[in-house]
Amino acid sequence: MNVNIVLSLVAVVVLGALAFLGGSAPVLQGVFGIMIPYIAFVMFLGGFIWRIMKWAKSPVPFRIPTTCGQQKSLPWIKHAKLENPSSGLGVMGRMALEIFTFRSLFRNTKAEIKGDRISYEWEIWLWLGSLAFHYSFLAVLVRHMRFFLEPVPAAIKFLEAADGFFQIGLPIVMLSGVILFAAAGFLFARRVATPRLRYTSLAADYFPLFLIMAIALSGMFMRYFLRVDIVAVKELTMGLATLSPTIPANIDPFLFVHLFLVCVLFVYFPFSKLMHAGGIFLSPTRNMANNNRAKRHINPWNPDLTFVTYEKYENTFREKMIEAGLPVEKES
Amino acid sequence: MSDKGKIVVGVAIFAALVSFPFWYNTGTAKPAPELIIAPEAKAAGACVLPKDQMAKEHMQLLDGWRNSVVREGQRVYVAESGKQYAMSLSNGCLECHTNKADFCDKCHEYASVNPYCWDCHVNPKEK
Numbered sequence: 001m002n003v004n005i006v007l008s009l010v011a012v013v014v015l016g017a018l019a020f021l022g023g024s025a026p027v028l029q030g031v032f033g034i035m036i037p038y039i040a041f042v043m044f045l046g047g048f049i050w051r052i053m054k055w056a057k058s059p060v061p062f063r064i065p066t067t068c069g070q071q072k073s074l075p076w077i078k079h080a081k082l083e084n085p086s087s088g089l090g091v092m093g094r095m096a097l098e099i100f101t102f103r104s105l106f107r108n109t110k111a112e113i114k115g116d117r118i119s120y121e122w123e124i125w126l127w128l129g130s131l132a133f134h135y136s137f138l139a140v141l142v143r144h145m146r147f148f149l150e151p152v153p154a155a156i157k158f159l160e161a162a163d164g165f166f167q168i169g170l171p172i173v174m175l176s177g178v179i180l181f182a183a184a185g186f187l188f189a190r191r192v193a194t195p196r197l198r199y200t201s202l203a204a205d206y207f208p209l210f211l212i213m214a215i216a217l218s219g220m221f222m223r224y225f226l227r228v229d230i231v232a233v234k235e236l237t238m239g240l241a242t243l244s245p246t247i248p249a250n251i252d253p254f255l256f257v258h259l260f261l262v263c264v265l266f267v268y269f270p271f272s273k274l275m276h277a278g279g280i281f282l283s284p285t286r287n288m289a290n291n292n293r294a295k296r297h298i299n300p301w302n303p304d305l306t307f308v309t310y311e312k313y314e315n316t317f318r319e320k321m322i323e324a325g326l327p328v329e330k331e332s
Numbered sequence: 333m334s335d336k337g338k339i340v341v342g343v344a345i346f347a348a349l350v351s352f353p354f355w356y357n358t359g360t361a362k363p364a365p366e367l368i369i370a371p372e373a374k375a376a377g378a379c380v381l382p383k384d385q386m387a388k389e390h391m392q393l394l395d396g397w398r399n400s401v402v403r404e405g406q407r408v409y410v411a412e413s414g415k416q417y418a419m420s421l422s423n424g425c426l427e428c429h430t431n432k433a434d435f436c437d438k439c440h441e442y443a444s445v446n447p448y449c450w451d452c453h454v455n456p457k458e459k
Binding site for chain 2: 044045048049052053055056057060145146148149150151152156157160161167169170171227229230231232233234235238241242243248278281282
């Protein structure tokens with residue numbers, strides 16, 4: 001068994017157990033239900049901004065987009081506007097496709113030795129898996145806003161209705177939760193099943209996957225099997241959102257497992273690879289127009305030198321030049 | 333050059349989105365609803381299941397009743413005590429729990445639970 005997998009799994013299990021023990025002790029419910037969520041929120045938002053602003057300090061002297069198509073050129077040569085954008089609009093289109101449809105992943109290929117030659121094949125599963133993962137996670141996150149908003153906006157009720165469209169069982173199964181768990185499971189299985197991927201996978205790759213799987217599982221367990229008192233849960237979360245936190249009397253201790261794991265994810269987020277959520281906006285090979293030739297880009301750290309022009313030189317030395325018989329442009 | 337200006341705008345939008353619950357709720361948040369049990373229900377003394385079990389399982393019980401009535405034609409529920417109840421939302425549950433707004437809707441609305449019971453059933457008091 002791979003040590004990275006075991007360590008990550010043990011870490012998630014220990015964290016969950018810790019939260020269950022803490023949540024079961026009435027004295028510690030304030031810590032797990034109020035203190036830690038606030039700390040997690042501040043660390044998430046603060047850490048996120050800190051990380052982005054650190055990246056924002058990087059100078060951008062020159063355009064380095066990856067060009068995957070024909071550059072804007074002569075009018076009769078067809079310009080690939082998205083693959084090689086020449087303007088801000090093209091860049092916005094390219095970035096939107098990247099952020100909303102993960103276009104770079106769509107182009108994923110795998111190299112394999114077949115017989116005596118290497119063959120490259122289009123590999124779509126990573127793209128499908130991550131699309132399912134990210135969109136179901138988004139749906140889950142937005143659906144959870146029902147716990148933090150009062151009255152609940154119609155848009156969130158609509159999303160809930162769409163998510164439970166098939167009306168399976170009661171409480172109605174929310175498809176996004178199931179897909180989230182399945183997709184995270186697939187992304188994990190993918191890392192384990194492919195030897196090259198397993199070799200390059202670290203604990204930092206497995207831990208967030210296990211954490212998110214544990215969050216999804218604990219949430220589904222509460223909704224479908226424990227059926228915790230949802231009014232008490234909302235009382236707790238609304239207390240947090242209105243800055244007047246309380247611990248309701250009949251809160252289920254298992255809620256703290258879910259809540260604490262979410263807090264761990266929030267704290268972990270800005271300091272880990274999960275920051276690709278913010279980083280994708282700053283991908284230098286995607287977010288720049290390829291206008292290196294069309295526009296002049298001046299290096300921002302060029303030293304401020306004073307140059308001597310020939311005119312100035314001649315002005316200084318004109319008399320001596322005339323004396324020595326050298327040709328001058330102006331006689332006086 | 334650097335893109336600091338644009339990035340600051342993006343970060344500001346992000347911070348506003350993340351902190352949305354904090355400024356959405358200011359001043360408007362209602363306290364958690366109190367369950368009000370109608371006098372008719374109090375007079376009846378006991379529900380078909382113990383109270384805490386009802387709180388957790390009423391949705392599954394009603395789902396089971398629905399299947400039983402619609403698919404099997406079986407309309408009688410026998411409680412643990414041996415007492416028989418009609419498997420009916422409008423003529424059973426709501427006979428005792430006459431205050432649908434205070435007994436059902438309040439909590440459902442608060443927790444944004446939208447049961448589809450009322451797509452077909454009516455509250456006899458509202459007719």
